[in-house]
Amino acid sequence: MFCSLSGEPPETPVVSKKSGQLFEKRLILKYIADNGRDPVTGEELSADDLVEVKFFYTAANKIVKPRPPAASSVPNLLMSLQNEWDAVVLETYTLKQQYQAVRQELSRALYETDAAKRVIARLVRERDEARTALANVQASYASAAAAAPAQPMDMDVDVKPEEENNLAAEHVEQMAEKAKSLQKARRKRQVSSSLATKEEVGGFAALAEIPALHPQGVTAVNLLTADVGGETREWIVSGGKEGKAAIVDWRNGQKVLASFKAAAKKINDVEWRVEGGSTQMFTASADKTVKCINVVEEESGSYTVETEWTYSHGGEVAAVDLHPTGSYLVSAGADSAWCIGDVATGKVLAKINEPSITGGYTAASFHPDGLILGTGTGESLIHIWDVKTQTNVRSFEGHIGKITSLAFSENGYYLATSAAGEGVVKMWDLRNLSNFHTIEVAGAKSVSSVKFDYSGQFLAVGCNKGSRIYKLKTWDELAVMDKDRTVAGVAWGPDAKYLVTGASDRKLVVHGVTQ
Numbered sequence: 001m002f003c004s005l006s007g008e009p010p011e012t013p014v015v016s017k018k019s020g021q022l023f024e025k026r027l028i029l030k031y032i033a034d035n036g037r038d039p040v041t042g043e044e045l046s047a048d049d050l051v052e053v054k055f056f057y058t059a060a061n062k063i064v065k066p067r068p069p070a071a072s073s074v075p076n077l078l079m080s081l082q083n084e085w086d087a088v089v090l091e092t093y094t095l096k097q098q099y100q101a102v103r104q105e106l107s108r109a110l111y112e113t114d115a116a117k118r119v120i121a122r123l124v125r126e127r128d129e130a131r132t133a134l135a136n137v138q139a140s141y142a143s144a145a146a147a148a149p150a151q152p153m154d155m156d157v158d159v160k161p162e163e164e165n166n167l168a169a170e171h172v173e174q175m176a177e178k179a180k181s182l183q184k185a186r187r188k189r190q191v192s193s194s195l196a197t198k199e200e201v202g203g204f205a206a207l208a209e210i211p212a213l214h215p216q217g218v219t220a221v222n223l224l225t226a227d228v229g230g231e232t233r234e235w236i237v238s239g240g241k242e243g244k245a246a247i248v249d250w251r252n253g254q255k256v257l258a259s260f261k262a263a264a265k266k267i268n269d270v271e272w273r274v275e276g277g278s279t280q281m282f283t284a285s286a287d288k289t290v291k292c293i294n295v296v297e298e299e300s301g302s303y304t305v306e307t308e309w310t311y312s313h314g315g316e317v318a319a320v321d322l323h324p325t326g327s328y329l330v331s332a333g334a335d336s337a338w339c340i341g342d343v344a345t346g347k348v349l350a351k352i353n354e355p356s357i358t359g360g361y362t363a364a365s366f367h368p369d370g371l372i373l374g375t376g377t378g379e380s381l382i383h384i385w386d387v388k389t390q391t392n393v394r395s396f397e398g399h400i401g402k403i404t405s406l407a408f409s410e411n412g413y414y415l416a417t418s419a420a421g422e423g424v425v426k427m428w429d430l431r432n433l434s435n436f437h438t439i440e441v442a443g444a445k446s447v448s449s450v451k452f453d454y455s456g457q458f459l460a461v462g463c464n465k466g467s468r469i470y471k472l473k474t475w476d477e478l479a480v481m482d483k484d485r486t487v488a489g490v491a492w493g494p495d496a497k498y499l500v501t502g503a504s505d506r507k508l509v510v511h512g513v514t515q
Helices: 025-035 073-138 143-146 169-188 198-202
Strands: 013-016 022-024 051-052 162-165 205-210 219-230 231-240 244-249 254-263 267-275 278-285 289-297 302-313 317-322 328-333 337-342 348-353 359-367 372-377 382-386 391-396 405-409 414-419 424-429 435-442 445-452 459-461 465-471 477-481 487-492 496-502 509-514
Touching: 013 025, 022 025, 025 051, 025 073, 051 198, 051 477, 162 231, 198 477, 219 391, 219 496, 231 267, 231 278, 244 267, 244 278, 254 302, 278 317, 278 328, 289 317, 328 359, 337 359, 359 405, 372 405, 372 414, 405 465, 414 445, 435 477, 445 465, 459 496, 465 487, 477 509
Parallel strands: 219 487, 267 317, 317 359, 405 445, 445 487
Antiparallel strands: 013 022, 013 051, 162 348, 205 509, 219 231, 231 244, 244 254, 267 278, 278 289, 289 302, 317 328, 328 337, 337 348, 359 372, 372 382, 382 391, 405 414, 414 424, 424 435, 445 459, 459 465, 465 477, 487 496, 496 509
């Protein structure tokens, strides 16, 4: 027989009535006095629950019980050592029990942590899937939700402003159908295999320089990249402070196809349209006009320009943008009005006057689906409009100067904005209506132009200290160009292979991937 605590033959064996375990009497009594429980089963145990084991003695198996130590120094020392040993045995046993309990608790905690991480990962995935699905249901995305009366506490839905509204049902239906087809195509579209890499963009070098087109400096830049009559065109159109416009075929010897007086004052914005075999350009200028100009190729191969139509604002026109249908045009001006015009006739279909905007509009751009319009004001505000109803469904604030530029990413999720007098670009997420990132443009005191490439992976920025290119999501600054130039406008080439910049030094410069 062996004691369940010490593992040695007991001198005075006792048995627990509850567990049936055998113990050395003096050891178990000490344990009960300290803990009050059975050391093996953990049940409550008292001295009354112990039964002393009696031995049956005969002449053959007589067991002589060890005699107690005499009162001498050596036996007393041995007794002390025995007592110490008993205490160590009890403490070791207790520590083993605690060790096992801690191991079990740790195992349970690790299991619960792993389970929690799996649940969080699943919820994040489901959230992202739900956001994507929501973004694809309506072209208005979160803006439509912002206009809902169920959430009035955070919305900027305006009362319908004073307006001239002739936007007929067929126009709205055409816009909605175009938005639906664009959303469907976007879900299927893959990233181009010829898209410039991060390293290629970071290595941009000057490919072409077109000087002296605008005596008082370049104020607006855009790029036409299209197939017209089997011919691939990569034309730069620019506007100047003196009111001149220029068209340059930069791929073919930087040939100036046309240079002409398009406005009486500064041209603030330019836009292109190619329909069938015809090419048109549109200008917004400080002389309060929006013009449609036909670019006609003669039999000799030269080009002439002729004004198709003109309509006017009550003040300087700051921006012009073509609707994705190609049938409508938006313009916004210092008269605190934005207009939707018919490209074919020049007729103003809707004119929205907003009395609360005293600083006028300074920028405007259609969302890629065409059902949302973004406008910037001289009061540092960005307004988001529902084009179908011409109502302001959301306003963003955070800039300190007048808005100089705004651009939607092609996937429709992000909006980039810039303002005069501050060297930052603010990034807005239209799905949750928040400013999720601010780019600090090193050394810049004012940003004049922002533009996403078609893939939505790169953002070009023009400022008073040149031009920069940033990688979305990581926000790495990939390239710094035009360091000594005050850049007024930027425009991307196909597959982000090059970037066109126009500046106050009267030059157009093409930066791109070197072969």
